[in-house]
Amino acid sequence: MSELERIAIEKAKEAVHLDRQGSREAAIARYKEAIQILSRLIDLTQSPVLHEVYKDRMRQYLERLNELNSEAAAKPVVRQSVSSASKDELQIEPVESSVRWSDVIGLEDAKRIIRESIVYPWLRADLFPLGWPTGILLFGPPGCGKTLLIAAASNEVNALLYTLDAATVMSKWLGESEKNIATLFSKARKDISKGRPVVIFIDEADSLTAQRYLEVGGEARARNQLLKEMDGLANKNKKEYLYVIAATNKPWLLDEAFIRRFHKRVYVGPPNAETRLQILKHYTASLRVSDDVDFEELASMTEYYSPADLYNICLDAHISTIREMFEKGLDEPRKISMSDFVYAIEKRRPSISKDLIERLMDWAKRYEAV
Numbered sequence: 001m002s003e004l005e006r007i008a009i010e011k012a013k014e015a016v017h018l019d020r021q022g023s024r025e026a027a028i029a030r031y032k033e034a035i036q037i038l039s040r041l042i043d044l045t046q047s048p049v050l051h052e053v054y055k056d057r058m059r060q061y062l063e064r065l066n067e068l069n070s071e072a073a074a075k076p077v078v079r080q081s082v083s084s085a086s087k088d089e090l091q092i093e094p095v096e097s098s099v100r101w102s103d104v105i106g107l108e109d110a111k112r113i114i115r116e117s118i119v120y121p122w123l124r125a126d127l128f129p130l131g132w133p134t135g136i137l138l139f140g141p142p143g144c145g146k147t148l149l150i151a152a153a154s155n156e157v158n159a160l161l162y163t164l165d166a167a168t169v170m171s172k173w174l175g176e177s178e179k180n181i182a183t184l185f186s187k188a189r190k191d192i193s194k195g196r197p198v199v200i201f202i203d204e205a206d207s208l209t210a211q212r213y214l215e216v217g218g219e220a221r222a223r224n225q226l227l228k229e230m231d232g233l234a235n236k237n238k239k240e241y242l243y244v245i246a247a248t249n250k251p252w253l254l255d256e257a258f259i260r261r262f263h264k265r266v267y268v269g270p271p272n273a274e275t276r277l278q279i280l281k282h283y284t285a286s287l288r289v290s291d292d293v294d295f296e297e298l299a300s301m302t303e304y305y306s307p308a309d310l311y312n313i314c315l316d317a318h319i320s321t322i323r324e325m326f327e328k329g330l331d332e333p334r335k336i337s338m339s340d341f342v343y344a345i346e347k348r349r350p351s352i353s354k355d356l357i358e359r360l361m362d363w364a365k366r367y368e369a370v
């Protein structure tokens with residue numbers, strides 16, 4: 001198995017090398033071999049992570065193979081070097097967020113830590129002779145507000161928010177990944193020099209390191225580039241308003257070197273019954289709800305449902321009254337009843353499981369830093 005992987009890496013490296021040199025025919029042959037081996041590996045592996053990694057790799061090689069084949073058909077003589085192709089350039093633009101802290105329900109600890117790290121230094125840099133935390137890792141189950149927290153913090157300091165998911169960096173052609181990261185950071189530094197704080201948000205941070213299983217086209221270099229950029233941020237004399245915030249729901253896939261770069265490692269956990277109650281009320285505030293709806297009861301029925309699930313439950317319950325209105329030809333939808341909510345809950349499986357929480361808590365015991 002690992003021998004097969006080694007051969008796949010070997011073939012892929014050769015392919016990339018030949019490809020860069022412009023030896024198209026030879027590159028095509030090597031890509032084909034690498035793809036064959038990868039498809040064997042996909043059949044053999046028991047690990048879902050590796051399965052994804054192999055599949056993703058194979059998809060990339062197939063794409064490149066198709067490109068090379070069509071290049072051959074279109075212009076048989078001209079050879080194009082991969083790394084000079086303009087489509088490889090990183091296309092990523094910052095956004096401005098309009099999320100407010102009040103949109104994030106519960107998560108008081110996480111909010112406090114993020115505010116302390118981002119908002120206070122922005123307001124009073126003079127109070128931070130030792131600098132401030134520039135790397136924050138948020139980990140927790142899906143749909144519990146990691147992305148929302150980052151958006152709220154960015155909004156408060158009027159920051160530009162660059163979202164970097166692994167796909168954005170990695171789907172660019174092989175060997176370009178580390179260049180993409182360098183480009184992004186230098187772009188961000190230009191923004192800062194214009195007086196805006198910048199947040200670089202690495203979503204699904206685990207996929208950056210999970211890729212290391214099959215280091216072929218520069219993923220390891222991309223990751224190392226990122227670490228290097230982060231070390232630059234940690235330089236106490238610089239005091240830049242440039243933050244790297246990463247989010248993951250599989251922190252155990254991260255490696256130590258990566259984890260160490262984040263001064264703050266914050267658990268963004270599932271809502272308790274009290275918070276679920278608030279969330280349900282929040283999302284129904286603009287809806288017409290019948291008197292028979294017992295929100296406490298709904299909150300106690302929804303353990304392991306994430307805030308995102310709860311939002312969807314409210315939406316489903318509401319839509320069912322609208323559907324009924326149209327079906328029955330009424331003028332207005334009736335109020336949402338308890339049974340609409342119960343039905344919506346029954347139809348939707350919770351996104352969170354006990355196992356997942358236990359695993360995250362275990363990881364937190366070792367790595368949480370707040």
Ligand SMILES: Nc1ncnc2c1ncn2[C@@H]1O[C@H](COP(=O)(O)OP(=O)(O)OP(=O)(O)O)[C@@H](O)[C@H]1O
Nearest residue numbers: 103104105141142143144145146147148249307308
């Ligand atoms: N704490 C919260 N308060 C209110 N709404 C929330 C909260 N957390 C999540 N939501 C709702 O769920 C949606 C998804 O949340 P978000 O994208 O922040 O989750 P996440 O933790 O980043 O999940 P993932 O790990 O899947 O990326 C939000 O847009 C919001 O509607």
Ligand SMILES: [Mg+2]
Nearest residue numbers: 146147203247
């Ligand atoms: Mg998210």
